[in-house]
Amino acid sequence: MNEQLSPRISHTKSYVVSSIAIIVLAILMASNFLTLGLESNVISILWGTLVIVVITMIIQTLSIERNYAEYLTQLHNNKERLANEIKHRLWAEKTTSENKTRLQIIDENxxxxxxxxxxxxxxxxxxxxxxxxxxxxxxxxxxxxxxxxxxxxxxxxxxxxxxxxxxxxxxxxxxxxxxxxxxxxxxxxxxxxxxxxxxxxxxxxxxxxxxxxKEHESITENSKNNLVEIRSEKNSAEEKSSQNKNSRLSSEMNFASRVLKAINQGEFHLYFQSIISTNQGSNQITFCEILIRMAEEETNLIPPGAFLPLVEKYNGSRLAEINNI
Structure with a gap:
């Protein structure tokens, strides 16, 4: 019952309640000072009315204070929410501007x-x-x-x-x-x-x-997937050159191993070649030229021009390392 009356009382116009209170108070003061001769039950009713009006005014005052506090809280919350929204909006605008710049750079490049x-x-x-x-x-x-x-x-x-x-x-x-x-x-x-x-x-x-x-590239069609492939003639030439180089290196290493084997098995032989003076009537041997040859299968002899550059290149001791590869 009180819960139902409170909203009605709080929504009652404050000037109405104040007017009633003033009127009742004026009647009571007049009856007291001017001796209007009012009956006691009337006076009691007036005093009861005054008490009710005062209570109503108190309730209205409390209601106004409560509503005012709620309005202040709501205003504070709205202020904070608005500040956060402004902050986020500024951040979003800044981020959008930065992203737009990045996208523009990507778009142009x-x-x-x-x-x-x-x-x-x-x-x-x-x-x-x-x-x-x-x-x-x-x-x-x-x-x-x-x-x-x-x-x-x-x-x-x-x-x-x-x-x-x-x-x-x-x-x-x-x-x-x-x-x-x-x-x-x-x-x-x-x-x-x-x-x-x-x-x-x-x-x-x-x-x-x-x-x-590019100039050294050509296009070949792939019949499996109906797509074309780019083939580099330059790369093909480089691959071929690399293969030839590897082939020469492999052949050189094999020959180095053969030279080392000839050294270990004593297959190098020295030959003396006489040098005779060209003066008339002189057949005397004045000098000898010493020649080195490496024996090969079927009594073939390998001249020094074939193995000496290899020995000089690897300084002799490197031949053993090559043989162990």
């Missing part, structure tokens, strides 16, 4: 030609490399279909795969394009579908990665 088309095949995004490659401005691409701004070759690649793209399939392909400068460019293309939260395709990305072939 990303080497892949990137564009995004919605399900209606309208271009919603394109990077700088995409615009430069096709020599177009943003207004010529934005919200336009690829048929309106792409050349026939590139548009044909999208047209042939659009049904597979919208069904959720990722498409890979390659194309060869000859540039105005005469260079040959291999373009790798990818078409990637974009799904929403429900798994429905709502658009697709197109990525073109160009690579200009």
């Amino acid at each position: 990303f080497p892949v030609m990137l564009a995004y088309f919605n399900s209606k095949q309208q271009c919603c995004y394109h990077n700088r490399a995409y615009r430069l490659w096709f020599s177009l401005k943003s207004e010529q691409i934005d919200n336009h279909s690829p048929q309106q701004f792409l050349n026939t070759e590139f548009y044909q690649g999208i047209k042939e795969n659009i049904d597979n793209l919208l069904s959720g399939e990722i498409i890979h392909g390659q194309r060869i394009q000859k540039l105005i400068s005469g260079s040959v460019c291999l373009i790798s293309e990818q078409f990637i579908p974009h799904f929403d939260a429900k798994g429905k395709v709502i658009g697709f990305y197109t990525l073109y990665t160009p690579r200009i072939l």
